[in-house]
Amino acid sequence: MSTTFSTGRLPHPQGRQAPRGAYRLLRTPPVQAPPPRPDAAQRAVIEHGSGPLLVLAGPGTGKTTTLVESVAARVARGGDPERILVLTFSRKAAVELRDRMARRMGAARAPRATTFHSYCYALVRAHQDSDRFAEPLRLLSGPEQDVTVRELLAGQPELERLGLTHVRWPDDLRACLTTRGFADEVRAVLARSRELGLAPGALDAFARRIGRPDWRAAAAFLAEYLDVIDLQGVIDYAELVHRAVLLAHRPEVAERLAASYDAVYVDEYQDT
Template identity: 35%
Template sequence: MYLEKLNPQQRMAVEHGTLAGGSHVAGPLLVIAGAGSGKTNTLAHRVAHLIVKGADPRRILLMTFSRRAAFEMARRVERICAEVLGRNSGIMADALAWSGTFHGIGARLLRDYAEQIGVDPAFTIHDREDSADLMNLVRHDLGFSKMESRFPTKGTCLAIYSRAVNSQTELPLVLRDAFPWCAAWEKQLRELFAAYVEAKQTQNVLDYDDLLLYWAQMVAEPLIAEDIGGRFDHLLVDEYQDTNRLQASILLALKPEGQGLTVVGDDAQSIYSFRAATVRNILDFPASFSPPANIVTLDRNYRSTQPILAAANAVIDLASERFTKNLWTERQSGERPRLVTVRDEADQARYVADKVLENREEGTRLKNQAVLFRASHHSGALEVELTRRNIPFVKFGGLKFLDSAHVKDMLAVLRFALNPRDRVAGFRLMQILPGVGPSTAQRALDQMAEAPRPLQAPADKPAPPRGA
């Protein structure tokens, strides 16, 4: 029996609301999954169990934090269903057609309902770098890039805009709480953001923030929310502690009574502020419904030893507001975690390098040692120290594949061919051509914007001299 592999708490979460002999759409469920407690395995088993009990996989919406997580989840669900129903059952042919990130699912639904909300379904989507480039174009057009006092960079401007959108917070409060050094530019930032929104609409592009903002505004219409919510019997969300106010509002609009809604996460692991994520979403989830959502806590850890968990529990206990749990494991160890205090980042790098060499002298090979960082750029000081001491190392992380210049160039070609009004894609594409700089690219795009057939307009113009 596939459920026998689960511990009692995991099984309780998996079987919540399901009845023998058929499927049943239960009330809301919050699964508090402590670190290393088998969260992904539990969520995959819940989805598979729903399907085994008769739920239509095409009416299950599963949202995860990343596309990779969605893919891995779907693979696990398929394996479990194949184990129970047989590989030739055909049950997985259309399984989890609605599985992905909030942004990915939002993009699909916006295209489906585009005509009802007045959006051209042929819109293209800007990633963060594209959005920053468009912000920079607008910033330059408004003359803010040539001011005597240095105006915030395009990245900072985009970060301020994104935080205001995702946190649903007024600009003055965003500036006060997160960007106080930019508060003097409030008037100009308002003007910039208004022009940025207008530019996106003119060019028929959406940025990542729009995918959530438009979706939230769309389901604010009761009839549309009821229609979309009615397409799914079960709605499951992973890493709920890393969602923002927009995402929470979308869920509550789709399932206001919580029927079929399951969210999984851990308030103690709410360490990111990615896109204005707020721990209040998971803390307030149970009380968002009447009666309150059921809570199942996964506190058995399969990854660490008891001394490490004892230290983790002590830290978690200091939280002023939290869900009660006490992580435990059957894995014992006489070695305790060590807390080391250093003077600064350079001293920290020296300490780590010393320990690496000390461990090697004691028989631990270099490739069997690892240093973990919160973010890739935090490794700078240690990289310098390791290089200085001629200690070989391999860094995992850093620049993503889709952020590589040559990949961005190719995507710009495809996006511009699909949507000639996408000025950011056109601006990048033009400058790939020999002899074309920013000014020439701007003039060409201006001419194309006025032409009835934009892609044919450059054919009538002489090629610019090299170096122009």
């Protein structure tokens, strides 16, 4: 919905000029965008009926435009917008997608567009164990996760002296535990492990097999870190996606998800 600003002063009801600084805001109706003229390659994507399809193209070649036109064509063929899911990577891209689809099809007929993380959060939240979590899980921001990791690392030497931790970092890394650079490296290992679907035990077995004592320590640290964020009722972005994937692999959840949508469109897939 666009808004037009008129900078002229408002006329006074009795004919006198309104005081300076008065403005009139005029709401203009949304203008439905005319359809673009797709080329042959774009038409092949737009007319695709069913089954998976991967579209490869360079920057600025009209990938998002083709996606919007594909969605519009499906809705025009009688598809239910509520049964079409459009995913993209960033919040900004999701807002732009929603705006473009609304201009193309009208706000009432445009399907939902959301980010991967937002969709994963809704899925995890819908299946959250009410016995374990009285409040909804809260997403950790990047800076908050950095603070959590650094505090845990800084407390490792003291916890080890008291026998309260099972993390044993190699001697040549102990001096690094309180540095920002080391915390960044540990965060990267934790995130990559969860992206690959590795639990702490699987990461430890892999590290043991290739002879990496530092990764074995990282596996133990991952287990401790997950316990801490569970106790705090928070979750980071990598763990959020990991748990959503685990949920989607449950037969009953997979069946329900598959029955919810007739089509799923993914923009900016390379950013995943």
